[in-house]
Amino acid sequence: MNTAKDRLKKLIDEIPETKAGEVLDFLLYIKGKSEQELYLTPEEEEKIWDNINTDERMNSEEVRKLLIGESDE
Incomplete structure (x- = not known):
């Protein structure tokens, strides 16, 4: 069974290095927010x-x- 996290990991492995910083910034941002803040x-x-x-x-x-x-x- 393929989970959302497995899919995310695969997508992250496939992105170009030039986009990695943007993805990292976004992931850190949403990690620090509650569900309600992200709606x-x-x-x-x-x-x-x-x-x-x-x-x-x-x-x-x-x-x-x-x-x-x-x-x-």
């Missing part, structure tokens, strides 16, 4: 996935605002 609305999740798919960079302040529900719009 995203569908709109927030879509915005993050759009940025990931276009390889758009967001600074930590933009991410923080998105995660806590603040908006500049």
